[in-house]
Amino acid sequence: xxxxxxxxxxxxxxxxxxxxxxxxxxxxxxxxxxxxxxxxxxxxxxxxxxxxxxxxxxxxxxxxxxxxxxxxxxxxxxxxxxxxxxxxxxxxxxxxxxxxxxxxxxxxxxxxxxxxxxxxxxxxxxxxxxxxxxxxxxxxxxxxxxxxxxxxxxxxxxxxxxxxxxxxxxxxxxxxxxxxxxxxxxxxxxxxxxxxxxxxxxxxxxxxxxxxxxxxxxxxxxxxxxxxxxxxxxxxxxxxxxxxxxxxxxxxxxxxxxxxxxxxxxxxxxxxxxxxxxxxxxxxxxxxxxxxxxxxxxxxxxxxxxxxxxxxxxxxxxxxxxxxxxxxxxxxxxxxxxxxxxxxxxxxxxxxxxxxxxxxxxxxxxxxxxxxxxxxxxxxxxxxxxxxxxxxxxxxxxxxxxxxxxxxxxxxxxxxxxxxxxxxxxxxxxxxxxxxxxxxxxxxxxxxxxxxxxxxxxxxxxxxxxxxxxxxxxxxxxxxxxxxxxxxxxxxxxxxxxxxxxxxxxxxxxxxxxxxxxxxxxxxxxxxxxxxxxxxxxxxxxxxxxxxxxxxxxxxxxxxxxxxxxxxxxxxxxxxxxxxxxxxxxxxxxxxxxxxxxxxxxxxxxxxxxxxxxxxxxxxxxxxxxxxxxxxxxxxxxxxxxxxxxxxxxxxxxxxxxxxxxxxxxx
Numbered sequence: 118x119x120x121x122x123x124x125x126x127x128x129x130x131x132x133x134x135x136x137x138x139x140x141x142x143x144x145x146x147x148x149x150x151x152x153x154x155x156x157x158x159x160x161x162x163x164x165x166x167x168x169x170x171x172x173x174x175x176x177x178x179x180x181x182x183x184x185x186x187x188x189x190x191x192x193x194x195x196x197x198x199x200x201x202x203x204x205x206x207x208x209x210x211x212x213x214x215x216x217x218x219x220x221x222x223x224x225x226x227x228x229x230x231x232x233x234x235x236x237x238x239x240x241x242x243x244x245x246x247x248x249x250x251x252x253x254x255x256x257x258x259x260x261x262x263x264x265x266x267x268x269x270x271x272x273x274x275x276x277x278x279x280x281x282x283x284x285x286x287x288x289x290x291x292x293x294x295x296x297x298x299x300x301x302x303x304x305x306x307x308x309x310x311x312x313x314x315x316x317x318x319x320x321x322x323x324x325x326x327x328x329x330x331x332x333x334x335x336x337x338x339x340x341x342x343x344x345x346x347x348x349x350x351x352x353x354x355x356x357x358x359x360x361x362x363x364x365x366x367x368x369x370x371x372x373x374x375x376x377x378x379x380x381x382x383x384x385x386x387x388x389x390x391x392x393x394x395x396x397x398x399x400x401x402x403x404x405x406x407x408x409x410x411x412x413x414x415x416x417x418x419x420x421x422x423x424x425x426x427x428x429x430x431x432x433x434x435x436x437x438x439x440x441x442x443x444x445x446x447x448x449x450x451x452x453x454x455x456x457x458x459x460x461x462x463x464x465x466x467x468x469x470x471x472x473x474x475x476x477x478x479x480x481x482x483x484x485x486x487x488x489x490x491x492x493x494x495x496x497x498x499x500x501x502x503x504x505x506x507x508x509x510x511x512x513x514x515x516x517x518x519x520x521x522x523x524x525x526x527x528x529x530x531x532x533x534x535x536x537x538x539x540x541x542x543x544x545x546x547x548x549x550x551x552x553x554x555x556x557x558x559x560x561x562x563x564x565x566x567x568x569x570x571x572x573x574x575x576x577x578x579x580x581x582x583x584x585x586x587x588x589x590x591x592x593x594x595x596x597x598x599x600x601x602x603x604x605x606x607x608x609x610x611x612x613x614x615x616x617x618x619x620x621x622x623x624x625x626x627x628x629x630x631x632x633x634x635x636x637x638x639x640x641x642x643x644x645x646x647x648x649x650x651x652x653x654x655x656x657x658x659x660x661x662x663x664x665x666x667x668x669x670x671x672x673x674x675x676x677x678x679x680x681x682x683x684x685x686x687x688x689x690x691x692x693x694x695x696x697x698x699x700x701x702x703x704x705x706x707x708x709x710x711x712x713x714x715x716x717x718x719x720x721x722x723x724x725x726x727x728x729x730x731x732x733x734x735x736x737x738x739x740x741x742x743x744x745x746x747x748x749x750x751x752x753x754x755x756x757x758x759x760x761x762x763x764x765x766x767x768x769x770x771x772x773x774x775x776x777x778x779x780x781x782x783x784x
Contacts, residue, residue, distance in 0.1 A: 219249050227254050231261050237274075240265070241282045252293075252301025255286055259308035267311060278312065287320050294323040299337050302328055303344040310351035325352075329359060335366060339375055342367055343382035350389040360390075364397070372403040377411055380404060381419050384426035391429055405435045412441040417449040421457040424464035436468070443472045450478040455491040462501040471505040484515035488523065495519070496531040503538035506733065508726040510546075513539065517546035524555050529567045532559055533575040540578035542726055543734035553584050560589055569601040570613070577616045580623040581734035583741075590624060591633040593617075599640060612650025614642045618687060619652055619738070626745045645739075646689045652735050656681070656691045657721030660755055664719050667767045668692065671775070672702055678717075679705035686746055688739055692717035700779065715775060716748040721755050730756060751775055 219227070227247060234240045240261055247254075262283070266272045277283065290297070290305050297305065306324040314321055328345055331337060337345070342363045349360040367383060375383070383404065387397060408423060415423070420442050427435055427442075446453075446461055453461065465471060483498050490498075499516055502509055520527075520535055527535075536556060539545070546552060556579070560567075567575070576586045576593060592598055594617075603609050621636040645652035661680075669675050672694075682690040695703040698712040724736045732740070743750050751774050761767045 218251050219247075219254065224251055224254055228257055231257055234261060234265070237262050237265055237277050237280075241280060244282055244286070250286075252290075252297045252305065255290060256301050256304035256308050258286065259305065259312060263308060263311035270313075272313060278314075291320040291323050294327045297327070299331055299341045300344075302331065303337075303341050303348065307344050307348040307351070310348050316352050321352075332359065332362060332366075337366070339367060339370055339379040340382050343379070343386045346386045347389070350386075355390045355392075364390075368397070368400055372400070372407045375407065377414055377419060380408055380411070381422045384408075384423055388426050388429045401430070401432065405432070405438050409438045409441050412438070412445045415442070415445055417453050417457055420446050420449060421453070421460050425460050428464045428467045433468075439464075439468050439470060440472075443470060443475055447472065447474045447478050450475070450482050455494040459491075459494045459497045462497045466501055466504045471501075471507065476505075476507060476509070480509050480511055483512045487515040487519040492523065492527045492531050495523075496527070496534040499535045499538035503541045506542065506725075506727045508542045508544055508729050508731050510544070513542075513544055514546050514548075517548055517552050521548065521551045521555050524559060529559075529563060530571055532556070533567075533571045533578070537574055537578040540581040540734045543582065543732055543737045545582055549582075553579070556584075557586075557588075560586070564589065564592070569598060573602065573613065573616055573620075577620055578734075580620060580627075581738050583627075585623065585628050587624065587628055587631050587633070590620065590631070593620070594634045594636050599637075609640070610650075611642060611647055614640055615645050615647060615650070615652050615687075618642050619645065622686065622742065623738070626742055643687060644683055644689060645687045646683075653689060653739060654721075654724045654733070654736060656719050657723065657755070660721045660758065661691065661719050663767075664692070664717075664753055664758065664771070667764070667771050668717075670764070670768050671771050676704050676706070677702045684746075686742070688743060690716045690743075690748075691719040694775065714748050715751055716743050717751045717753060717775065719753045725754075730754070 227243070230243055231240065234243060240258060244250075244258060250258075262277065266274055266277055272278070294302065302324060306321070306328055309321055309324065316325075328348075332342075332345065346360050346363040346367075349357040349363065353360070364386075367386075372380070372383075387401070412420075424439070424442050424446075426432075427439055432438075443465060450458070465475075479498065479501075487495065495516060498512065502512060516535065517539070524532060536552075539552075556575070560575075564572075573593065576589060579586050599609070599617075602613055617636055618641045621641070624631045624635075646655060665680065668678055672678060677694070679693040680691070682693040684690060693705065694715040694717065695705065695707060695711045696713040696715070697703055697710050700713075703711060718736075718740065720732070720736065724733055725731060726733065740750050740752070753771075753774060758767070758770070761770055
């Protein structure tokens with residue numbers, strides 16, 4: 118294709134090759150192309166490697182510290198009214214010009230049409246419909262192709278760069294780099310990095326050289342500096358000298374005078390230099406102050422951008438700004454894209470914040486998109502409600518219904534996240550049977566796809582809500598799986614061991630028919646009450662002290678009940694009361710002739726969902742297991758006890774709870 122370009126462009130006879138020394142990208146000398154060992158295709162396309170399968174005798178870079186690159190230099194004739202055409206009308210006829218600029222209306226119309234292009238082919242077709250391009254239009258075209266073709270750190274279809282239209286566009290950008298506007302120049306450079314063009318290609322060298330020249334003049338706007346900074350991050354990383362100069366010029370500006378777009382751009386740039394944000398603390402503080410004053414003007418993209426920046430830069434001191442952004446996000450919940458909503462929710466989870474009105478807006482919006490949103494967005498919504506201990510039956514029922522129909526398209530991690538959310542809040546949706554049949558099908562067909570920790574989280578979530586994965590537990594208790602759970606060069610995390618222990622105990626207590634392998638004793642813990650990742654919630658100290666004082670009044674002495682008792686079954690009892698066969702209360706230290714044990718669960722607010730009086734899943738399974746172990750479980754929920762006005766009423770309340778059928782003696 119490139120060779121055909123040479124044959125069809127008679128204007129190329131006016132070209133010659135310029136050699137560039139790329140130490141600091143400064144031109145050195147001109148070479149005549151006569152007798153060159155490179156093929157004409159390589160010369161025209163400015164490629165580093167020959168496009169012919171047979172290859173060519175292309176000049177190799179020197180072995181010194183600098184590297185020579187070849188580019189095309191047009192004779193000093195600027196053909197503003199001509200066009201680059203490969204063969205009559207076989208390719209788009211367009212000219213990148215600064216002499217006869219398209220009107221603002223034409224430019225805006227082109228950019229709007231560009232946003233609607235859903236494939237590179239449509240972009241090329243749009244490009245062929247115009248005769249004159251501004252540098253802004255040219256850069257936007259490259260950005261749109263990057264949007265459509267980029268996937269991770271590569272292009273989905275690298276051959277898109279070999280299209281005649283792209284080559285012609287890049288050729289004109291290269292030849293007219295000195296005539297580009299500042300905005301068009303830096304935007305084109307950034308677009309080239311997004312297309313993963315070779316930094317040593319002549320196009321990139323020309324654009325970078327010109328950008329540095331403009332930077333030295335210190336006439337770039339904040340927006341243009343940020344675009345250049347993003348390009349340098351992509352090319353050289355945070356250590357780039359040009360990037361440091363960009364940041365120096367930004368620091369010389371007054372943030373309070375920046376537009377909203379400039380503010381968002383600087384936040385985005387600073388995100389890329391994580392670890393060095395301490396150098397820009399004063400700048401960030403000034404930016405936070407200005408951002409807080411303009412939150413009411415922010416659109417969904419701006420809110421998302423700032424929240425992401427606060428998370429990446431770990432700006433824990435900027436809580437007022439984060440709260441202001443959350444309030445503004447309430448207005449935009451229906452208008453966020455899936456990706457934007459995902460980032461907003463992750464930011465709120467990072468800072469541990471949930472606004473009541475934001476939750477309401479999310480509850481209204483989520484059910485309507487349960488069947489259409491991206492699976493990652495659905496999973497993040499569930500994770501947000503789970504993390505904040507908010508039980509929204511409206512949202513959870515809608516997500517459960519969509520799960521049955523869409524789960525085959527979910528990743529194993531997304532499946533586990535959604536089921537874990539149900540389990541943590543101890544909630545079973547109306548279609549729980551269908552949901553867990555779907556989970557079983559996924560486990561059966563994709564068992565080997567699960568990461569060990571993800572699989573354990575899913576199986577453990579099942580037992581919290583009374584669903585027992587007996588068909589898959591034997592594989593979990595195998596030596597191979599237990600070795601996979603072990604972190605490199607360390608023992609298995611205690612939280613993981615606690616999950617395994619509770620899984621084993623559940624099978625023993627609730628699945629007596631299970632006859633498969635058991636968990637080896639070396640993998641079992643003695644207590645579920647851990648400092649982190651605890652399978653029990655510690656008792657609320659204030660509520661415990663109030664109940665303890667009333668119990669002393671009720672029983673006559675402190676010796677008649679034990680506090681924070683660790684049972685042989687790993688659970689910790691808030692209060693334990695022992696009775697003999699005749700129903701008399703025994704001292705807590707008594708170990709013989711104990712006929713009955715009463716476990717008093719003093720359930721504070723943290724053991725319930727925040728918006729309802731629903732016990733969390735880990736507390737519900739504790740109550741369930743204690744009953745199976747022979748304890749009489751007496752629950753003292755905070756909302757009942759704190760409503761009592763007098764001590765006499767409190768004593769009577771505990772008497773009715775603990776000894777409902779026994780007449781109380783007066784001490």
